[in-house]
Amino acid sequence: MMNRRAFLAASAAAAALPALPRTARAATPLVFQASWVNDAEFSGYFLGIDEGYFAAEGLDLTYLSGGPDVIPESTLVAGRADLTLTTPDTTIKAISEQGAPFRIIGAQYQKNPLGIVSLAKAPITTAQDLVGKTIAVPPVNTISVQAMLAINGIDPASVNIVPYAYDPTPLIKGEIDASLDFTTNVPFTIESMGEKAVSVLLYDLGFTIYNDTVVVTEETLKTRRPELVAWLKAARKGWEANLADPAVWPPKWMDTWFKGTGRSIENEIYFNTAQKPLIGAPGGIFSMTEEDIAKNIAALDRVGIKGRREMFDTTLLEEIG
Template sequence: MTLRLSRRHFMGSAAAAAAASSVPLRASAATPFTMQAAWINDAEFAGYFLAMDQGYYTEEGLDLTYLSGGPDVIPESTIIAGRADLALTTPDTTIKAIAEQGAPFKIIGAQYQKNPIGIVSLVESGITSPADLVGKTLAVPPVNVISVEAMLKINGIDPADVNIVPYAYDPTPLIQKEIDASLDFTTNVPYTIAQLGGEAASFLLYDFGYTIYNDTVVVTEQTLADKRDELVAWLRASRKGWVENNMDTTLWPAKWADTHFAGTGRTIANEEFFNEAQKPLMEHPDGIFAMTEEGIEANLKALREVGIEGTREMFDTTLLDEI
């Protein structure tokens, strides 16, 4: 089975990714269990790092192996190959694989209620909504063009009225005003722009109709059948880690400078910014990983805009009732 890479994180060099993804991180416990992360070690995965260091997986009877991601890692492929029990993915790639390739996946939770991807610009550009992009030059990674075009159409804008150019994961052209805006992670890149002397403005695609989750927790149907108890244990320990992390988003990043964050090339101040910025995108009254019927339908509706036909049956919310 071939799955296309559609991971779209920003501000990480290939060297940094390799350094961060070369060694699995392990917490000692009874039952072996492996998770595949979606990207290099950064604040996006802080709750899992905290749960590992505090022994929450051990308390749940899991011997956790944590596999970092990176630009060459396709999380879904890791679980298909049996190298991991679950993976963090984006719902567009997962649902596309189920719908078009018959991949035996189930989505059992969502880390981000709102996808952090958004349009980033300089404050002075005055770009605060999709309408402001008309006549402007917008840099977008090729894998994300379809999502941006869907967001524009949802807001009554002809994509032809926006000059969409390739994006090379570097905010320098934005700072130098060679482009007007770019598609970036709003939780991270504004910090980088500030360090380069600019003042960033941003808005989420989610807030303008492209309503999809991110870092969806995905398993194979076989794993769901065979390791249900372990999956519930992982969800419970991970939620505990995220709750503790979100109580003080500045407390833990510095502790990981020489461990989880070693070799990424980012500053701890950057990770603290990221950790705080992502907090409101993750929290939900029903708890971390929640997936409501309204949220699921919003995902399916948004994906239909890009030609991906998913169904409710691709999501399993029953494990969340047990944590």
Template sequence: MTQLSRRAFTAAALGGLASAALLPGRAAQAATSRLALQAIWVNDPEFNGYYIAMEDGYYAAEGLEIDYIPGGPDVIPQAALLTGKADVALTSPPETAEAIFGKGAPFKVIGAQFQKSPDAVIFLEDSGIRTLKDLEGRTVACPPLNTELFRILLKHDKIDADKIKIVPYTFDPTPLVLGEVDAIVDFMTSMPYVIGQAAHKKADYILFSDAGLVYGQNLVCVTEETLAKRRADLVGFLRASRKGWETEFQAPGQAALHWQDSWFKGNGYTPDMTAFHSKIQVDLIKAKGGVFSMSDSWIAKTLETLNAVGIPATPEMFDTSLLRDL
């Protein structure tokens, strides 16, 4: 069978996507201030709201011209901030917190795209797995970088990790499809669809956040210098991006159907897969206070998770003041 994964089916497209960042129509001529945005991953529905904001002129209305830089498996978004390649980067909580509190990086988080991270335990529906407790006596494939977080999740839910065989996962779901493992740890935004197509069986999942380990994803991260010098531009970026996501929520994935030869060129997504990803992520992104919101309770829970994995993160890594100006 074809081996597909969040990383595998996109890796070959990286070269083309890098050049695609400058496709026509991604910045309005009337824009007056350039802002470089570094994505955390290659072009896929995870970033639909930003694409819409570029194509529909929402950034231009804020006086901004966006230079969009795709991410990938070898891209470290935080590094793009430190080198000056990007003004804004979408980052993950552990890596961002480790950079700030472990290495002294001058970063501030000014918003969170995902209120709930797509990180999940994914399995076939007919496996009999319904709760994390059902993983005992089974084999779970987990990315090495996520193993500690997965063990913290198990401990939180009072599950004996020693009763679970945890093996390395390389973002290839083939072992799950073939029955060599019982579950995998990956993003649930696309992987259940990929597995379902390959195994001809429905896949299900348990979100880390729903199981008690709350944290977001795609943090909107900037340097303290950029925050101080370009506050108005950053407020405009957040406002336009929020509008892009609100437009996306009205018909999830519809705009993306027209991007097969532009944003999504070569990324391996079929129209059905695009629709699946676009729809399933909506509830992970929506927030009571609007897209990018970071409530006091959300920050507290995120810090609790980061502290649990040994990162001494504090509320100082977050700056919610820009959100109040939207």
């Protein structure tokens, strides 16, 4: 064993040697699947990537755009992504009925932006207003509308539900009475076509669920917890910076993230501004309170989707404060 004098001499000699360069820590790859095509709905992530927030947390983030043909949960099962954004109704249904190994670890939208959009000259602002009317609904959201009708005691047979292809033209032409879409976006499109739109959130009609819930598999939650916490931290920072002034960032992405979408920057600013009150939360962006989790479970139960508290994991959010 080296005695004290020898140890001190060796230490002094080592201190005199030139310092070796430090090796930079390699960033950890992480793949994130968005739930729709690039628009203001994902502004916080765009900003986080561009401003280096994810990189600062040690992540090499790959962003995958979504679209009408993308089923977010399927990308997790297939191993193409590590985390994704979903609607809690489809995710919880998959867990409860198919045994899917998913966990919800955060919620981008505290209040689901999906709502009923109609024309001001023939407004639909209550659930009862839908009786005898025709509403166009994307197939993936049929469960949500059925839940809202059940909550309000309305016979689904009294409402004519037809498929919706994310195009407000049938509403403008009077072929339908309303459509189900993002209230943060479609009213702008309708008004640019010369009509005044009105909208009401499904959330405000009693279907009290989140949207763009952050979902991972149980295996990812177990094996990649530090990376998931880092993602939540960086994504929250990106959203906070974006929502500080919703008009600042969309113009910067005209030739990058928003290139080729066919949407105007004015539309994206409208969207970004309209979503601000739906995302913000006293506990911080992505937070999930016990009260709101209970509301989600109760709302889904009305249409036979059996949610349980353990399907939601709030412990990662607690680690970022």
